[in-house]
Amino acid sequence: MLAGLKHAARGAMLCVALLAPQVFAAEVERSGGPYVPTPQVVVDQMLAMAKVGPDDFVIDLGSGDGVIVLTAAKRYKARGFGVDIDPALVKLSNNEASRLGIADRAQFEVRDVFKADLSRATVLTLYLLPEMMKNLSAKIYTELRPGARVVSHDYHFGEWQHDDEFTFDVPEKEKVNGVARATIYLWIVPAKIAGNWRIAVAGGSHYQAALRQTYQNFEGTVNSGGRNLKLLQPTLRGEDIGFAIAADGLRQMFRGRVAGDRMEGTVDLGGGKSARWTATRAAKTALQ
Secondary structure: OOOOOOOOOHHHOOOOOOOOHHHHHHHHHHHOOOOOOOOHHHHHHHHHHOOOOOOOEEEEEOOOOOHHHHHHHHHHOOEEEEEEOOHHHHHHHHHHHHHHOOOOOEEEEEOOHHHOOOOOOOEEEEOOOHHHHHHHHHHHHHHOOOOOEEEEEOOOOOOOOOOEEEEEEOHHHHHHHOOOEEEEEEEEOOOOOOEEEEEEEOOOOEEEEEEEEEOOEEEEEEEEOOEEEEOEEEEEEOOEEEEEEEEOOEEEEEEEEEEOOEEEEEEEEEOOEEEEEEEEEEEEOOOO
C-alpha cells in the first residue's frame, strides 16, 4: 500500500485501508497529503492472487494501518509483519492486531522500507508509487527466496515483467482517481541460474551449458560433441525450470527444479522414453 514515506512524494501518499477520522485528520496535518482508502475487495484479491495460506509469511511494505497483514493473519492464518515509517500508523496496526487476538501472528514495525529484511517473506505485498517500486525492485529480486510471490496494486516494476495480472471493476476507486478499476500484478521470484552448468542425463549424454538470465527470462547454449547448440523453449517460474536441446536429430525436453547450485528432473527423450537428469553449477557469474 502507499504509505507515509518521508522520501516519497508525500502529497501523493495512499493507503490501502480505511482509517478512523481522527487518524485521517492527523495524517493530513503531518504529511500535507491525505490517505486515500482502498476497498477491502482489492486487499482480498491481492491475497487470493498470491494464494496466501497458513504456511506463509507475509510482509507488507508501506503497511499503513496494516489491513493486508491483518487480513492475511485473521482470514488465512498466515504470519507476517508490516513496515511503515509512520509511528502512529504502526501503533494503530499493532493495537488492531491485539484487539483481533492475532498479535502473535501479525506485528508492525517503524522502519524505512529500504532497510527492512525481506528474507523471511514467502509473500510480499506492495502499494507504492511508481518511482518507489522501481527503486525497490533490485532489493526485492535479490533478497526474496526463489518461489516467493510478490503482489502489487496498480503499479509494476517496469523492466521486471510480471508473471500474471488481473484487472477488475472497483466502483469505489472512482472517487479517488476517476478510474473505477484496479489492477493486481503478480511476480514469482525466479531462481538465480546464470552461470556455467554441467548437465548429465542418466545413462546418456553430458552437456556443458552457459546460461544468461534477466529476471525470469533466460537463454543460453549447450556444447554437445564440440558443437554449440542454442537452448530452446526456456521457461523459469520460481524454482521450476524447463528447456529443450536438439541434438543428434532429436529434441530432448528437460523439466526440473533448481536448488541453489544444483538442478534435477526428468528429460523426455522422445519415443516414449524418459530419464533422470542432474546439473551442477561449474562457476558462478555476475547475475544480469
